Amino acid sequence: MAIIVNLDVMLAKRKMKSKDLAETIGITTANLSILKSGKAKAIRFSTLEAICKALDCQPSDILEYVKD
Numbered sequence: 001m002a003i004i005v006n007l008d009v010m011l012a013k014r015k016m017k018s019k020d021l022a023e024t025i026g027i028t029t030a031n032l033s034i035l036k037s038g039k040a041k042a043i044r045f046s047t048l049e050a051i052c053k054a055l056d057c058q059p060s061d062i063l064e065y066v067k068d
Contacts, residue, residue, distance in 0.1 A: 002065070002066045002067075002068060003038070003063055003064070003065055003066075004038065004063070004064040004065075004066055005035060005036060005037075005038045005040075005062065005063060005064075006061065006062055006063070006064055007032075007035060007036045007051070007062055008036055010055045010057055010061055010062055011055070014055050014056070016054075016055070018032055018033065018036065021051070021054055021055070024050075024054045025047065025050035025051055025054055026050070027047065035047075048062070048063075
């Protein structure tokens with residue numbers, strides 16, 4: 001099972017910097033970087049909700065499942 005994080009794509013589409021998103025949703029840039037790189041083991045629904053609200057998108061725009 002592979003979950004792909006497309007956060008960079010959404011940031012580019014919205015012309016927003018990672019630093020600005022991190023400040024908006026209230027997490028550190030380091031934690032956002034871990035999430036963007038796909039190395040995060042989990043994500044809180046509240047964080048996912050804040051990201052979707054800030055980027056005006058759906059969770060499926062950020063997270064994608066790809067079969068191995």
